[in-house]
Amino acid sequence: MTELIIKPASVAEFAAAVDWAAAEGWNPGLDDLEVFNATDPQGFLMGWLDGKAVSSISVVRYGPDFGFLGFYIVHPDHRGTGAGLATWNAGMAFLADRVVGLDGVVDQQENYRRSGFEFEGRNVRLTGVPALSGIEEASSDVRDVSPADETALLAYDRPFFPDARDIFTRSWVRPGSSASRTSKLALRDGEIIGYGVARACRSGYKIGPLFAEDDQTARNLFIALCKDLPLEGSAGGEVSLDVPESNRAAVALAEDFGLRQVFETARMYRGTIPALPWQKTFGLTSFELG
Template sequence: MIISYNSKSNIETLKERDIPGLIELSTSVGWDYDKDEIQTIMSSGKVYGYKNDEGTIVSSAAVIPYGSNLASIGMVIVHQDYRGQGLGKKLTQACLNSVSKDAAIMLIATEEGIPMYESMGFKYTDCVYKYLCDNYIPTILDDMLEVEILPMREEDLPQVVKLDKDAFGVERRNFISNRINQAKESLVVKNPDGKIIGYGLSILGPINLILGPIVAPDHHSASALIDRLARNHQGKLRIDIPSGNDAFMSHLEKCNFIKVSQPPIMIKNSKLLPPRNKTLYGIAAQIFG
């Protein structure tokens, strides 16, 4: 059933009081946003939405700015009863309008969202690989490691932010701080000289333990981070992996991870993502790029 929406209603900037409604909207389309995830999104960016006459949120979209040069769009949801009326497109445009006109805008698209994004000028530039695991099988022994993996300390943050900048292409200090606060576990990788050369986070969601960001100098160190984050978790795991990490993905498949989809990365106002140094092995989540 399609319900006609009052197009004269204004787009709202959603606040913390709207989180239960956003969770309900997310659940209606089979997505698993929870309170902690939405709080991190709101602390790192903005969430826009439409409400019906009863005050129920029927559509949403979020934008996460990373400085003035890049922003990521996600959480573009329209309740099935309100589809076909342009709500998702209008909210995505509100996200675009909220950042610098010169900023590159990236998003990781659902298959059904691709035509809308293409109509708005987004172009395919790359993809990520979504992997799930129901029963993790450890394959790494601690005495095989040439690096040391330790809990992240507060004083490690500047080095972690620098590593993330080089891996992702732009600085994300505000988001990284918020994500660490949300994390179940935050780890750093140190080389034999004691220098931090990588980091990894795990986020406990309502369905999966999300692994990411994962930043490491090589796939061996990335695999060691995954093992430390996953080995004591009793439940489902998820990681989204940028392209170009075939050896890492091969290792994960030996640990019982299964590739379930390959969603496209689309970008507007640029042909390419910012330059990266090939140390990003797992993204934070699709909404964060």
């Protein structure tokens, strides 16, 4: 095999990996890539053979101690050639001695265990056209996120992730002038008690994160987010919610609105498994960046 060259990819170059992810059924968001890249521009690696991209991995660094691994893909024409292992090793070397998290698809979980990753919990993707007919309007204490909310929202988000991710969250919630996503806050006595983001994807929409202090707040946010989406009569009107299976109330919420399981992953970590508030996590932010 010609020597594989592995190096950081630009936004334009890594767009090929997003297309590969779409072909695998991962259904990325329409404007995810620029938000992802802003978090850690050096954290998106691609393997090249004779000037052609053949493999990818994202190894995004958060704060001084944590990294999240995603987009581990080898183009089908180059699987079994060693390109995947070489790309994996380069990505793990990039993250060095950090605690590393990932969401592993079923057929790769044993490989991740052999690389030192431990199982934390099972995640399930529930998808469907939300059954909103006759559902009451969301609480009046749910509203759009505004620029003035940034400091409080970042503080609310912090316990839900193993390390600081202000750059990511700021861009994820309010990505410039993007019309492909909407973000909502839930408030009680002026204090944030939950928030959620819905974004347009290659097919339909995803909601994530969906963080809330209690089941009713999560429900109010879900209704408000869905009612802002152009679902009526849309062939792409399905909504997906990625839920930690251990939060049975989150699974029940999705099922109550007619969503059904279509996909699963395992949240796994190399190093100390962080203690996160899974019972307040009604929707994961992203399988790709955590």
